[in-house]
Amino acid sequence: MVNVQDGSVIKTVHVNFFYGNFKALTDVTMDFRQNEVTALIGPSGCGKSTLLRLLNRMNDLIAGSRVEGEVLFEGENIYGSTIDPVEIRRKIGMVFQKPNPFPKSIFSNITYGPRLTGVMSKADLEILVEQSLRQAVLWDEVKDILSRSAMMLSGGQQQRLCIARALAMKPEVLLMDEPTSALDPISTAKIEELIQDLKKTYTIIIVTHNMQQAARVSDMTGFFYIGKLIEYSATDKIFTRPDVKQTEDYITGRFG
Amino acid sequence: MQLQENARNLSMRWRYIKEGIFFSVVRLSVLVIVLALGGLLFYIVYNSYQAISWEFLTEPPTDAMTKGGIMPAVLGTIYLTLGAILIALPLGIMSAIYLSEYAKQGAMVRVIRLGVNCLAGVPSIVFGLFGLGLFVVYFKFGASILSGSLTLGFLILPTIIGASEEALKAVPQAFREASLALGVSKWQTTYRTVLPNALPGILTGSILGIGRAAGETAPIMFTAAAFFTVKLPSSIFDEVMALPFHIYVLATAGTHIEETRPLQFGTVLVLVALVLSVDLVAIVIRSAVRKKKRW
Numbered sequence: 089m090v091n092v093q094d095g096s097v098i099k100t101v102h103v104n105f106f107y108g109n110f111k112a113l114t115d116v117t118m119d120f121r122q123n124e125v126t127a128l129i130g131p132s133g134c135g136k137s138t139l140l141r142l143l144n145r146m147n148d149l150i151a152g153s154r155v156e157g158e159v160l161f162e163g164e165n166i167y168g169s170t171i172d173p174v175e176i177r178r179k180i181g182m183v184f185q186k187p188n189p190f191p192k193s194i195f196s197n198i199t200y201g202p203r204l205t206g207v208m209s210k211a212d213l214e215i216l217v218e219q220s221l222r223q224a225v226l227w228d229e230v231k232d233i234l235s236r237s238a239m240m241l242s243g244g245q246q247q248r249l250c251i252a253r254a255l256a257m258k259p260e261v262l263l264m265d266e267p268t269s270a271l272d273p274i275s276t277a278k279i280e281e282l283i284q285d286l287k288k289t290y291t292i293i294i295v296t297h298n299m300q301q302a303a304r305v306s307d308m309t310g311f312f313y314i315g316k317l318i319e320y321s322a323t324d325k326i327f328t329r330p331d332v333k334q335t336e337d338y339i340t341g342r343f344g
Numbered sequence: 345m346q347l348q349e350n351a352r353n354l355s356m357r358w359r360y361i362k363e364g365i366f367f368s369v370v371r372l373s374v375l376v377i378v379l380a381l382g383g384l385l386f387y388i389v390y391n392s393y394q395a396i397s398w399e400f401l402t403e404p405p406t407d408a409m410t411k412g413g414i415m416p417a418v419l420g421t422i423y424l425t426l427g428a429i430l431i432a433l434p435l436g437i438m439s440a441i442y443l444s445e446y447a448k449q450g451a452m453v454r455v456i457r458l459g460v461n462c463l464a465g466v467p468s469i470v471f472g473l474f475g476l477g478l479f480v481v482y483f484k485f486g487a488s489i490l491s492g493s494l495t496l497g498f499l500i501l502p503t504i505i506g507a508s509e510e511a512l513k514a515v516p517q518a519f520r521e522a523s524l525a526l527g528v529s530k531w532q533t534t535y536r537t538v539l540p541n542a543l544p545g546i547l548t549g550s551i552l553g554i555g556r557a558a559g560e561t562a563p564i565m566f567t568a569a570a571f572f573t574v575k576l577p578s579s580i581f582d583e584v585m586a587l588p589f590h591i592y593v594l595a596t597a598g599t600h601i602e603e604t605r606p607l608q609f610g611t612v613l614v615l616v617a618l619v620l621s622v623d624l625v626a627i628v629i630r631s632a633v634r635k636k637k638r639w
Contacts, residue, residue, distance in 0.1 A: 146525060151449060178527025188518035190537060201526035204536060250522070257526055 097122045097261055097291045098143055098180075103157035105138055105315075107150065112138045114315045116157075120261075120308075125283060125292045127302035127323065130312035131338065136295045139312070140263050143293065144180040145173040161261075178205060181254035185266040187246035189238035189253070194230050197238045197249055201257045216256055223289075224252035225282055244275025251282065255290075262286065264294040268301065280305050299339055303327045311335045388613050395610030405572065414611050416576060420489075420584030421618065423577065424568055425558045427493025428500060433550060435497070436504030437539075440546075443505070444512040445534050464502035469562040471499045476566040490580040492568020499563050500553040507549020511542040544633035551626035555619045561588035571597075587615040 096119035105113035113135045120126050128136040141147045142159060145166060158165045166176050189197050198217045202208055208216070217234065221227040226248040230241070238249055247267060254262060264283075268276040283292060283305045296302050302309055303323060310320040311334075319326065319335045330336045399413055406412035439460075447453045475495030485491040515538050523533040569589035577584050594608045595601065 144525065146521065149521070149524070174524075174527055174529050176527075177525055182525040184518065184521065184525075186518065188516075188522045190519060190522065191541065200523070200536070201528055204528045204532050205526075253522075254526065 095121050097162060098293075099160040100139070100142075101158040101160065103139075103142065103155065103159060105135070105142060105147070105156070106154040108152045112315055113142075116317045118310055118317055118320050120291060120293055122291050123287055123289075124307040125287050125294060125305050126308045126310065127306035128293065128295045128310050128312060129297075129299065129302050129338075130318075132297075133314075134312040135315040136310075136312045137265055140265055140293060140295050141182075143261070144177045144182055144263055146177070146182065148173055178257055179259055180261040180263060181257055181259035182263045183247070183250050183254055183265065183267045186270050187243055187250050189241070189246050189249050191237065191239055193235050194238050194241070194249060195234040197253050198256045201253065205257070220252040220256040221249075223255050223286070224248045225278065225285075226252055242275070244271050244278060247271060247275065247279060248282065251279075251286075255286075259290065261291045261293065264292065266295050266297060269297060276301075299327075299341075311338060313338070385616070388609055388616060392606060392609030392613040395606035396613065400610055401614070411607075414585075414587070414590060414607075414614065416573065417585040417587045417590040417611065418614060418618075419576065420569070420586040421558055421588070421615070423489050423584060424492045424496055424564060424586055425554060425622075427489055427580070428496035428557050429550075429554055431493055431497030432501050432504050432554075436501050436550065437508050437546060439501075440505050440508030440512060441534060441539070444509050445530075445538065460502050460505050464506070467562075468499060468560050471495055472563040472566050474498070475563060480567055486581060487566070487568055487570070487583045488581045489568060489577055489584055492564045492584075492586075493580075495563045495567045496557045496560060499560065500550075500557045503553030503556070504546075504550045507553065508542070508546045511545025511549065512538060514545060515541045544629055548626045548630045548633075551622060551629070555622040555626075558622060559588055559615060559619050561592055565589060565592075587611055587618070591615065 099119040100116050103113055103116045104111065116135075116139060128139060130136050138147065142155065143161075143166075147153050147155070155167055159167055161176065161180065164171070166173075190200060192200070195217055198220050199208075199213045202213065202216060218227060218231075221230060226245060229245060230249075233240075238246060241249060247270075251262075251267075268279050271279065280301065283294070286292060287307075294302075294306065306323045308321070309323045309326040311318045311326065311330075311332075313334055319330055319332045321331075326335060327339060330339065401413060401418065402415050403413035404416050405414065443453060443456065447456075472495065475491055475498075479485045479491035479494050480487055483491075485494075519537050519541060520533055523537045524530070528536070564586055568583055569586045570583040571593055573583065573585055575582075591608055591611050594604050594611065
């Protein structure tokens with residue numbers, strides 16, 4: 089893995105983002121460090137999800153959107169003309185707000201990506217399925233029902249399946265867009281625990297509305313407000329003595 | 345106080361009456377449709393049951409089409425319909441994929457879509473003449489299964505494109521995102537995730553369109569249908585008899601129109617049965633999918 093000297097895997101440099109004429113992000117410059125969890129917080133519509141989707145070029149899907157500035161992944165601008173977005177998404181996995189397993193078997197959900205992006209033998213796929221499900225702490229619950237439809241699983245299990253599915257691609261970075269907002273507290277706790285495990289291997293960037301969650305799981309926290317990065321520093325600092333008044337107001341619940 | 349109460353009661357009663365009227369009208373509409381359909385089917389069956397026999401289905405017409413069966417016409421209709429499916433289904437599905445998955449949504453796509461919708465409204469006789477001009481004369485396919493299938497295929501193309509687009513749109517965006525986010529290419533996402541989930545819907549809609557094609561007369565009149573032929577087609581360049589055209593011929597151009605009434609109604613019954621059984625396939629697919637669907 090190519091590392092940038094300061095230990096950051098992804099770096100945004102003066103990024104502006106537009107949906108048509110609407111400017112959703114203004115001059116965002118921040119870096120995401122390796123093997124750390126970075127939380128993006130802020131009120132709805134502040135651009136944190138937009139930024140997240142910018143990092144693996146999922147915003148490409150939105151007609152009329154436009155990016156200015158650079159997003160560097162391992163030192164290379166992923167919006168460069170020679171870059172294949174498909175390749176970027178393979179290295180930067182994503183977990184969505186609502187669990188979105190395919191209406192296929194548990195096994196096929198995991199093998200879907202690997203199968204389509206590289207030929208693998210059945211034996212390799214079986215190993216990969218077990219590995220990924222173990223990493224997502226789902227293996228013990230589903231090891232006997234791998235051929236059953238993923239739609240039969242509970243919401244929390246589905247979300248862990250989606251994480252396992254992303255991990256099966258062996259990404260370097262995992263983006264999580266409010267991964268627990270549709271889940272009950274027990275499933276949420278499981279996923280948070282999982283994030284702590286995963287950061288040993290992956291770099292994780294998580295968008296969350298849940299302040300306690302950000303405080304619990306992340307090393308770094310960025311606070312966004314109306315498309316701007318207001319404050320970005322160590323989570324401890326943000327939640328105990330933030331530099332900016334707006335940040336303090338938000339995390340203490342005075343607005344947002 | 346009392347006055348207000350009375351007024352309220354009155355307006356209440358008036359509301360009940362209005363509701364009653366509305367319900368009656370709605371119920372009556374359904375009754376009319378059921379009676380019309382039932383009457384039609386009864387009329388056909390009542391007039392045709394003497395004509396229907398195993399021989400009627402398996403033998404060619406004899407004695408200047410006043411006796412014998414309709415086997416060549418049944419076969420011809422099946423060939424033409426299958427041909428139309430082979431042409432229109434792939435073309436229609438691929439067009440729909442382009443329109444809903446790939447094309448940049450804008451003025452251009454709107455114009456194309458409008459064109460497709462207009463095509464759906466074009467009278468079938470126009471398709472018949474178009475087929476005559478293009479396939480029969482210009483491409484020199486002659487009146488043949490090929491010309492007829494192509495013409496019918498174009499006739500049902502708008503239906504298939506419409507049904508396919510609907511079905512593709514019904515596939516949750518979350519599936520596409522999930523696939524793309526894994527680093528799977530757009531084409532693979534479309535082919536492996538979007539299409540399989542849309543296919544039942546595509547098939548249901550398309551089959552209903554195909555049922556309609558089987559019963560069309562005008563498009564095949566100039567392009568495929570023979571007045572009478574004992575010879576069964578040996579290639580796609582042969583002309584064939586077809587059920588709808590056979591009915592038309594028996595009822596208008598035969599030598600003994602009155603005597604062949606049972607034959608006419610028998611042919612009608614066979615055609616209706618054929619179309620309804622095609623529709624039945626669509627209904628079975630749809631209900632099977634509904635049971636399985638979980639998103």
